[in-house]
Amino acid sequence: MNFKTQETATKLRGGYYTPEEVSQFLAKWILNSNPSSILEPSCGDGAFIRAFQGLNHNAIDFLGIEILDEEAEKADLQLANHNYLNGKVINTDFLEWVVLELERGRTFDAVVGNPPYIRYQYLEKSDQEYSERIFKRFQLPFTKHTNVWVPFVIASVAMLVPGGRLAMVIPSEILHVLHAGSLRKFLLDQCVRILMIDPNELLFAEALQGTVLLMIEKKNTLTQISEGVAILSAPNNSFLNQNPEHFFQTAEYVAGEVLNGKWMKVLLDPQEIEVFERVKTYPGIKKFGEIATVDVGIVTGANKFFLVDKGIVEKYSLQNFSTPMFGRSEHCKGVVYNNNVHQLNEEKGYPTNFINFGKTAFNKLPKSAQKYLRLGEELEYPTRYKCRIRSPWYAVPSVYSTTIGMLKRSHNFPRLIYNELEAYTTDTAYRIRTMEKTLSARKLVYSFVNSLTALTAELEGRHYGGGVLELVPSEIEKLLVPIPKSLKFKIEDLDRLVKASEDVDLLLQNQDKKVLRQAGLSGEEISIIHDAWRRIRIRRQRLVVVVEPEIIND
Numbered sequence: 001m002n003f004k005t006q007e008t009a010t011k012l013r014g015g016y017y018t019p020e021e022v023s024q025f026l027a028k029w030i031l032n033s034n035p036s037s038i039l040e041p042s043c044g045d046g047a048f049i050r051a052f053q054g055l056n057h058n059a060i061d062f063l064g065i066e067i068l069d070e071e072a073e074k075a076d077l078q079l080a081n082h083n084y085l086n087g088k089v090i091n092t093d094f095l096e097w098v099v100l101e102l103e104r105g106r107t108f109d110a111v112v113g114n115p116p117y118i119r120y121q122y123l124e125k126s127d128q129e130y131s132e133r134i135f136k137r138f139q140l141p142f143t144k145h146t147n148v149w150v151p152f153v154i155a156s157v158a159m160l161v162p163g164g165r166l167a168m169v170i171p172s173e174i175l176h177v178l179h180a181g182s183l184r185k186f187l188l189d190q191c192v193r194i195l196m197i198d199p200n201e202l203l204f205a206e207a208l209q210g211t212v213l214l215m216i217e218k219k220n221t222l223t224q225i226s227e228g229v230a231i232l233s234a235p236n237n238s239f240l241n242q243n244p245e246h247f248f249q250t251a252e253y254v255a256g257e258v259l260n261g262k263w264m265k266v267l268l269d270p271q272e273i274e275v276f277e278r279v280k281t282y283p284g285i286k287k288f289g290e291i292a293t294v295d296v297g298i299v300t301g302a303n304k305f306f307l308v309d310k311g312i313v314e315k316y317s318l319q320n321f322s323t324p325m326f327g328r329s330e331h332c333k334g335v336v337y338n339n340n341v342h343q344l345n346e347e348k349g350y351p352t353n354f355i356n357f358g359k360t361a362f363n364k365l366p367k368s369a370q371k372y373l374r375l376g377e378e379l380e381y382p383t384r385y386k387c388r389i390r391s392p393w394y395a396v397p398s399v400y401s402t403t404i405g406m407l408k409r410s411h412n413f414p415r416l417i418y419n420e421l422e423a424y425t426t427d428t429a430y431r432i433r434t435m436e437k438t439l440s441a442r443k444l445v446y447s448f449v450n451s452l453t454a455l456t457a458e459l460e461g462r463h464y465g466g467g468v469l470e471l472v473p474s475e476i477e478k479l480l481v482p483i484p485k486s487l488k489f490k491i492e493d494l495d496r497l498v499k500a501s502e503d504v505d506l507l508l509q510n511q512d513k514k515v516l517r518q519a520g521l522s523g524e525e526i527s528i529i530h531d532a533w534r535r536i537r538i539r540r541q542r543l544v545v546v547v548e549p550e551i552i553n554d
């Protein structure tokens with residue numbers, strides 16, 4: 001959990017400015033539509049105003065908005081001396097301004113910019129309300145998980161005249177975060193073409209934010225059919241020296257089913273989409289939700305208190321209340337959690353013992369256990385939300401284990417863990433059960449490691465600045481898993497390979513030969529799926545950057 005007080009001022013106002021070559025590239029494209037008026041919703045110190053200065057063009061009315069007075073002043077000064085732009089920079093809150101101007105039916109021929117990226121929880125109350133009003137105005141489902149760039153883009157698109165252009169730098173998470181679902185739908189309804197240039201190199205390294213350049217043209221009439229979405233992957237930033245119009249005109253736009261839900265599938269090429277859609281229908285390929293159930297792990301409310309190392313168990317004689325538990329990748333590096341793994345964790349001093357007093361009354365507990373609980377009280381654990389709302393505060397609910405576990409987060413590909421020890425799992429992991437009598441836990445764990453499942457995890461999951469892939473239960477249920485009728489396997493072999501493997505590509509290729517082949521995929525289909533997975537995984541992992549110092553995790 002990040003607290004508002006721990007964030008830097010730059011981060012809280014979303015103040016990362018656009019590099020000159022990026023603003024020039026986008027400004028050039030905007031000028032091709034000969035706009036008479038341009039809006040910039042959060043112009044900072046005027047990166048886009050400077051970009052237009054460097055390009056020869058007709059006079060244009062320009063309106064900039066900026067919330068910080070000293071930045072607005074800097075931008076306004078540049079506008080005052082501009083060769084081509086006439087207009088002003090208003091020092092105000094765009095969200096407040098736009099709600100009123102939308103009522104008045106104000107429009108612009110073009111919009112440029114780089115909206116602030118600020119989580120809803122960090123916004124002023126008034127901005128939270130304005131954000132919600134923008135969603136409501138267009139009958140778009142609203143969620144408090146939103147980020148301010150989303151209402152900025154929605155309002156900006158709404159302000160465009162029919163046929164108008166918008167060019168913005170926005171977070172690449174537009175492709176996959178659930179909270180941007182309303183925006184994705186709005187863009188498809190409103191725009192004839194949506195192009196995203198996806199640079200392989202981070203444009204804003206200091207913001208730890210992967211960004212895409214969004215270039216859209218609004219429909220002339222709402223009945224005009226949308227050509228859909230295109231994503232151009234740019235291996236390096238040399239595309240900034242090329243003609244943006246060429247990219248916009250020649251990109252291959254895709255429409256229809258691939259755009260339902262997330263837009264990650266647009267990262268696949270047409271042949272990859274075709275193979276992906278075909279193999280999905282094979283009888284040996286199942287949707288995870290059809291063959292297994294997913295439930296979150298145990299929510300203790302205070303992992304530091306309830307999850308302890310062997311030393312604490314011995315010190316407070318908690319042996320009778322202690323059971324094995326895991327929830328971190330270093331607790332289980334392979335695909336089997338058994339007594340050997342647990343013993344090794346104990347030796348390493350990992351906190352892999354769950355202390356479960358159940359609902360036993362305090363005075364019925366042994367003296368040593370009472371002593372441990374008193375320590376917890378001194379450390380104020382009972383005041384924590386999850387502990388406070390239960391009675392007694394130490395009675396952890398929903399304590400059960402399953403023979404399959406899965407960590408929420410993964411680096412290279414998600415894996416299931418065959419929980420031979422029936423250890424408990426924390427809420428950083430899921431509890432999984434197979435629903436079919438004929439499908440053993442071992443077989444599901446084994447079959448899960450392959451390129452097709454890994455690819456669907458990339459397409460369905462989410463990732464942020466750190467590049468780690470995260471899956472929530474509704475996303476896991478959509479994963480495609482090969483379940484061949486007959487399969488000869490040894491889970492111990494896979495466990496060894498996963499633990500040892502430095503070459504993840506080779507590991508999955510070997511698994512593919514076993515499980516995907518047995519599930520009916522041809523060698524060519526497997527190779528196409530594997531290459532697609534590899535490319536999308538590398539794209540995600542390029543976002544791995546140094547640890548952010550100012551954020552403290554609870």
Ligand SMILES: C[S@@+](CC[C@H](N)C(=O)[O-])C[C@H]1O[C@@H](n2cnc3c(N)ncnc32)[C@H](O)[C@@H]1O
Pocket residue numbers: 013014015016017018041042043044045046047048065066067068071092093094095113114115116117127
């Ligand atoms: C990512 S910076 C981009 C600035 C400029 N557009 C550029 O491309 O360099 C976002 C800017 O939005 C401003 N800002 C944040 N919240 C705002 C709001 N509610 N209304 C207007 N500007 C806002 C910040 O002060 C910051 O200057």
